[in-house]
Amino acid sequence: MTGEPGVTGEPTFLGLPTAPPGVGHLRGSEPFPAAARRALADTQLRRNLGKATSTIRAKRARVVGELPDWEALRQAGQQIKADTMRHLDRYLEQLEAQVTARGGVVHWARDAREANQIVTGLVRATGATEAVKVKSIVTDEIGLNEALASAGIHAHETDLAELIVQLGRDRPSHILVPAIHRNRAEIREIFLREMADADPGLTDSPAALAEAARQHLRRVFLSARVGISGANFAIAETGTLCVVESEGNGRMCLTLPEVLITVMGIEKVLPSWADLGVFLQLLPRSSTGERMNPYTSMWTGVTPGDGPQQFHLVLLDNGRTAALADQAGREALHCIRCSACLNVCPVYERVGGHAYGSVYPGPIGAVLSPLLTGIEDNASLPYASSLCGACYDACPVKIDIPSLLVHLRARHVEESGPSPEAVAMAAAAWVMAGPARYRAGQRAGRLGRLLGRGGRIRRLPPPVSAWTAARDAPVPPAQTFREWWRER
Numbered sequence: 001m002t003g004e005p006g007v008t009g010e011p012t013f014l015g016l017p018t019a020p021p022g023v024g025h026l027r028g029s030e031p032f033p034a035a036a037r038r039a040l041a042d043t044q045l046r047r048n049l050g051k052a053t054s055t056i057r058a059k060r061a062r063v064v065g066e067l068p069d070w071e072a073l074r075q076a077g078q079q080i081k082a083d084t085m086r087h088l089d090r091y092l093e094q095l096e097a098q099v100t101a102r103g104g105v106v107h108w109a110r111d112a113r114e115a116n117q118i119v120t121g122l123v124r125a126t127g128a129t130e131a132v133k134v135k136s137i138v139t140d141e142i143g144l145n146e147a148l149a150s151a152g153i154h155a156h157e158t159d160l161a162e163l164i165v166q167l168g169r170d171r172p173s174h175i176l177v178p179a180i181h182r183n184r185a186e187i188r189e190i191f192l193r194e195m196a197d198a199d200p201g202l203t204d205s206p207a208a209l210a211e212a213a214r215q216h217l218r219r220v221f222l223s224a225r226v227g228i229s230g231a232n233f234a235i236a237e238t239g240t241l242c243v244v245e246s247e248g249n250g251r252m253c254l255t256l257p258e259v260l261i262t263v264m265g266i267e268k269v270l271p272s273w274a275d276l277g278v279f280l281q282l283l284p285r286s287s288t289g290e291r292m293n294p295y296t297s298m299w300t301g302v303t304p305g306d307g308p309q310q311f312h313l314v315l316l317d318n319g320r321t322a323a324l325a326d327q328a329g330r331e332a333l334h335c336i337r338c339s340a341c342l343n344v345c346p347v348y349e350r351v352g353g354h355a356y357g358s359v360y361p362g363p364i365g366a367v368l369s370p371l372l373t374g375i376e377d378n379a380s381l382p383y384a385s386s387l388c389g390a391c392y393d394a395c396p397v398k399i400d401i402p403s404l405l406v407h408l409r410a411r412h413v414e415e416s417g418p419s420p421e422a423v424a425m426a427a428a429a430w431v432m433a434g435p436a437r438y439r440a441g442q443r444a445g446r447l448g449r450l451l452g453r454g455g456r457i458r459r460l461p462p463p464v465s466a467w468t469a470a471r472d473a474p475v476p477p478a479q480t481f482r483e484w485w486r487e488r
C-alpha cells in the first residue's frame with residue numbers, strides 16, 4: 001500500500017465525520033435555479049434531451065419487462081449494497097490484500113487533489129506524455145484530465161461520447177451518454193473542426209461519425225504506454241476489477257498499454273463473485289437497455305507476459321466517508337451509475353445535466369453531490385425535484401431517492417439556521433394571535449391591491465420577491481370576510 005489510508009493514518013472508513021469534503025467537479029458556479037432557467041430557454045437542448053431520454057426509456061422498459069424476477073434482483077442488489085456499506089472497511093482491506101498479492105499496487109486518496117497527485121506521479125514515472133482513458137465519471141469528478149494537462153500529459157478520451165465532449169471543450173451532461181445534449185449535426189461540426197484527420201466530406205450518419213472516431217483513435221491506442229480507467233465493480237475476495245462498456249475502446253485501454261492505472265470510488269467494492277452476477281444483470285438493462293453489455297473486462301493484478309505489466313489501483317474517498325456517516329444518506333452510495341433515474345426524471349429531461357453543476361446530474365446527482373461536498377456547497381440541488389418518485393421506481397438497487405431528497409432538505413434547513421420562511425411564519429403567528437393585530441394586518445395586506453393587474457400580482461417587492469419569481473400572487477380582496485359579515 002502506498003499513500004495515506006485515512007485521516008488518522010489507518011484505513012478507518014466507517015463513521016468518519018472528520019473526513020474532508022469532496023472536491024473537484026462536484027459543484028457548479030451558480031445555483032440550480034439560475035442555471036435551470038437558462039437551460040429551459042434552449043429549445044434545441046430540450047429537443048435533443050427529449051428524443052434521447054425517451055428512446056433509452058423505451059429500450060429499458062422492454063428488456064426489464066422480459067425478466068419475471070426483476071423485483072427479486074432489485075431486492076438482492078439493494079441488500080448486497082447495504083451489507084457492503086456496513087462492512088466497507090473490512091471489504092476494502094480484503095481488496096487491498098488481494099490486489100497486492102496478485103502484483104498490483106494499491107494507493108489511498110483522501111480527496112481529488114491527492115488522487116490527481118498520485119496518478120500524475122505514476123504517469124510521469126513512465127516518461128509518457130500521453131495516456132488513453134476509458135470512460136470514467138470518477139476521473140471527471142476529480143478533474144484528472146486538467147491535472148494531467150497541467151503536468152504536460154495529454155489524456156485521450158476514447159469513449160465516443162467522451163471524445164465528443166473533450167473535442168468540443170464541453171462538459172458531460174449525462175452519466176452514461178455524456179454528449180446527450182448534442183445532436184448528430186453538432187457532432188459532425190465538432191469532428192470537422194477539431195480532428196485534423198477528419199474527411200472533409202464527413203456526413204452526420206451515426207456509422208460515418210463512429211468510423212471517423214475509430215480512425216482518429218487508432219494511432220492513439222497503438223502508441224499509448226499508459227491506460228487510465230475507472231471501475232464499475234471490484235471483487236474483494238479475489239482482487240478482481242471489472243469494467244463494462246459498449247464500444248470495445250475500454251478493452252483496448254485495459255489491455256494494450258504497459259501500465260494501467262484505475263481510479264475507483266471506495267463504494268464500488270463488492271464482497272464476492274456471486275454478488276457480481278446480480279449486478280451484471282441489473283446494470284446493462286437499466287443503463288443501455290441491453291440484456292448484456294457487449295464488453296465486460298475483468299483483470300486481477302498483473303499476469304506476466306499478458307496485458308499491462310504494472311497495475312495501480314487508486315481508492316478514492318473524496319467525501320464518501322462523510323456520506324457514509326449520514327445514516328440515511330449513505331444509501332446514495334449504493335448507486336451503480338446506470339443513469340435510469342436521469343432518463344425518467346421530468347426535471348432532468350427539461351433542463352439537462354449542466355444545470356446541476358456537478359458531474360453527477362439528475363436525481364441521484366441531487367443527492368450525491370451535496371452528500372459528497374457538504375450541503376452548504378450544493379444547497380439548491382435537493383430542491384431540484386418534483387418528488388414524483390419515478391426515479392425510485394426505475395432504480396435497479398431501489399435507492400429511495402425522494403426520501404433522501406426530503407432528508408437533505410431537512411438537513412439544509414437545520415444547518416442553515418432560521419429560514420426566511422420560518423421568520424415569516426413566526427411573524428404571521430404573532431399577527432394572528434391578537435384580534436387587533438389581525439385586523440391591522442389585513443388592512444396592511446390590502447395595500448397589495450395597488451400592485452395587482454387583472455386579479456394577479458406578478459411581482460412583489462423584496463423580501464417577498466422570491467414568491468413571485470416563479471408564480472403569481474392573488475390580489476387581496478377589496479373586502480374582508482369580517483367586513484362582509486358586519487355589513488349583513
Ligand code: SF4
Nearest residue numbers: 335336338339341395
Ligand atoms: S440512483 Fe439508481 S437509477 Fe440512478 S444512476 Fe444510481 S443506480 Fe441508477
